[in-house]
Amino acid sequence: MTARSxxxxxxxxxxxxxxxxxxxxxxxxxxxxxxxxxxxNVNDPDITLNWDNLKAVCEKCHAxxxxxxxxxxxxxxxxxxxxxxxxxxxIKQANVFLVCGSPASGKTTYxxxxxxxxxxxxxxxxxxxxxxxxxxxxxxxxxxxxxxALEVRELLYQIIQARRGRWxxxxxxxxxxxxxxxxxxxxxxxxxxxxxxTTLEECIRRIxxxxxxxxxxxxxxxxxxxxxxxxxxxxxxxxxxxxxxx
Numbered sequence: 001m002t003a004r005s006x007x008x009x010x011x012x013x014x015x016x017x018x019x020x021x022x023x024x025x026x027x028x029x030x031x032x033x034x035x036x037x038x039x040x041n042v043n044d045p046d047i048t049l050n051w052d053n054l055k056a057v058c059e060k061c062h063a064x065x066x067x068x069x070x071x072x073x074x075x076x077x078x079x080x081x082x083x084x085x086x087x088x089x090x091i092k093q094a095n096v097f098l099v100c101g102s103p104a105s106g107k108t109t110y111x112x113x114x115x116x117x118x119x120x121x122x123x124x125x126x127x128x129x130x131x132x133x134x135x136x137x138x139x140x141x142x143x144x145x146x147x148x149a150l151e152v153r154e155l156l157y158q159i160i161q162a163r164r165g166r167w168x169x170x171x172x173x174x175x176x177x178x179x180x181x182x183x184x185x186x187x188x189x190x191x192x193x194x195x196x197x198t199t200l201e202e203c204i205r206r207i208x209x210x211x212x213x214x215x216x217x218x219x220x221x222x223x224x225x226x227x228x229x230x231x232x233x234x235x236x237x238x239x240x241x242x243x244x245x246x
Contacts, residue, residue, distance in 0.1 A: 028056035096160055096170045098186045101196030102227035103175060103220050104206040104213075110196065111171040120167040122156050124149060124174075160189050175223070177230035200228045 032055045033047065041047040099107045111121055127149045128134075128142035142149065160170045172191065176182050186193050203224045207213055213220050 028058055030057055030061075031055070032057045032061075095168065096172065096189050096191035097194050098182065098189065098191040099171055099173045099194045099196070100176055100182055101198060102177075102200070102203045102224045102231075104203040104210065104224060105196035105198040107173045107196055110194065111173060115171055116168070118166075118168040120156075120160070120165070120170040122153060122160070122170065122172045124153055127152055157189060160191075175227060177227045178234040179231070180234060200224060 034053050101107045131145050182193055207220045
């Protein structure tokens with residue numbers, strides 16, 4: 001059965017139903033999937049078309065049901081990349097986020113605040129630390145294994161690009177500063193760009209107060225200054241800057 005015919009069947013449930021939404025008290029007009037549709041079960045009729053998994057609710061109750069779930073997962077990120085239009089056709093929504101910014105701009109903190117246990121996080125610092133057996137400071141010198149970590153990251157990029165696996169969303173953390181490179185990788189991964197709004201002054205202040213960067217503080221300050229210089233230069237080009245999400 002196609003998604004379109006499934007949507008027609010779902011609409012029939014609403015039309016035939018005399019159920020009223022318990023919370024809002026309005027007439028049922030939307031079919032809600034009790035077990036949510038995921039990228040890996042969108043073609044499973046036991047999920048999408050099973051009568052026991054469908055519930056007739058009013059529009060207000062349906063919106064509240066999903067808004068509560070979205071808040072739990074982070075407002076800036078969308079849920080699992082699957083939705084349907086009015087005709088029952090599958091709509092692909094952004095479920096991959098390219099998180100860009102200078103060193104100490106708050107990229108890791110942003111992801112920690114928005115990710116859930118079902119999400120994939122790709123961070124070169126943490127990849128290096130994992131490959132080196134580090135469990136504490138991820139800001140150590142990982143030059144000897146950097147080439148291997150870059151190969152692992154490329155493999156993860158391929159997995160994300162193909163949407164393989166059962167993860168719901170992916171957060172890719174990067175220090176790319178050139179907006180053209182941001183756009184190129186975002187296009188490759190079909191990702192939405194999240195650009196940290198932190199100023200250079202704030203990044204420097206964080207670097208100076210971060211004990212985990214004490215061994216290479218000057219290098220981090222230099223990298224932060226270079227990031228802003230490169231970013232500002234690319235913004236002056238004809239390239240449209242990426243969308244900011246705060």
